[in-house]
Amino acid sequence: MTDRLRIAVLGASGYTGADLVRLAITHPRMEIAALAANAKAGQTMAAIWPHFAPYPALPALVKADEIDFSGIDAVFGCLPHAASAELLSGLPGQRIIDLSADFRLKDAGTYADWYGVAHPAPELLAGAVYGLTEFARRSLPAARIVACPGCYPTAVLLALLPLVASHAISAERITVNALSGVSGAGRGLKEANLFPEVAEAVHPYGIGRHRHMPEMEQELSLRAGRDVTISFTPHLVPMNRGELVTIVVETAHGVDYLREVLADAYIAEPFVHLLPIGVAPATRMVRGSNHVVINVFADRVPGRAIVIAAIDNLVKGSSGQAVQNFNLMFGLPETMGLEQAPLFP
Structure with missing residues (x-):
């Protein structure tokens, strides 16, 4: 060829x-x-x-x-x-x-x-x-x-950009908790990444100042038309690959509307998928692939919703x-x- x-x-x-x-x-x-x-x-x-x-x-x-x-x-x-x-x-x-x-x-x-x-x-x-x-x-x-x-911005931005751009959620208070497999920390020899350090344990890192925060805020701000500052806490979990983000947002709209916004945004996308109502994204759904799974859930607190997305961090x-x-x-x-x-x- x-x-x-x-x-x-x-x-x-x-x-x-x-x-x-x-x-x-x-x-x-x-x-x-x-x-x-x-x-x-x-x-x-x-x-x-x-x-x-x-x-x-x-x-x-x-x-x-x-x-x-x-x-x-x-x-x-x-x-x-x-x-x-x-x-x-x-x-x-x-x-x-x-x-x-x-x-x-x-x-x-x-x-x-x-x-x-x-x-x-x-x-x-x-x-x-x-x-x-x-x-x-x-x-x-x-x-x-x-x-x-x-990797974190990929999952977070795919979950949030359509919602921020359509003003379906507030751009003022966005809280992201993220979980990543150990491969996300690279292959270099680091004591914190040794098997006895990561096995059977989960730990947060980059608390309050992770290097992926400014690019997330840069892109969210462009879509919102104003400066956006988020709360973001990543965690390392004992698996090789995979990433899951759980995002708490404030909204004046119901969960059904947020789902409609995401469905409209990704209806023709080959790799981004809105899951059926009630199905929680999990890393096992995307392992080894270029796919993304997203869903939205109602929070028990009125005016809040939970957006969850999963990707393979290496793909x-x-x-x-x-x-x-x-x-x-x-x-x-x-x-x-x-x-x-x-x-x-």
């Missing part, structure tokens, strides 16, 4: 990079031309990821500066913040799908405040498209840089959404390479 698009994956030794490779292997229009992981350069993917043993033709890992980008159509950045923008900003013109936080925030000062470093390429921020696919679809075909949202919350964006950037069917059903049990 001669019409394949050649891709490079930077940071292929991490969880998001490996899941990107997993999806790219069976994508009909992707050719994996280069895989980079500076600390693992010289090794094969199978050597560090045993599930790639059946794919010996995958390129060996190299350092990013060893890649010849002249023949690359698209670059997926699966690197940590700051390192991603520093490297990607030097590319000569390839289209970029970045999975780090580096191009999500439009204000370099906000980035510096939340990430503790000056932005490596502030001149690129204005032109980057925030790649929450369902709300960025029109901008993606012409985009050179697409910033894939964080729709990261690599799957990156492939979805890639498809639209290159004029391909949006679902290409993402048709796999959730894995259950």
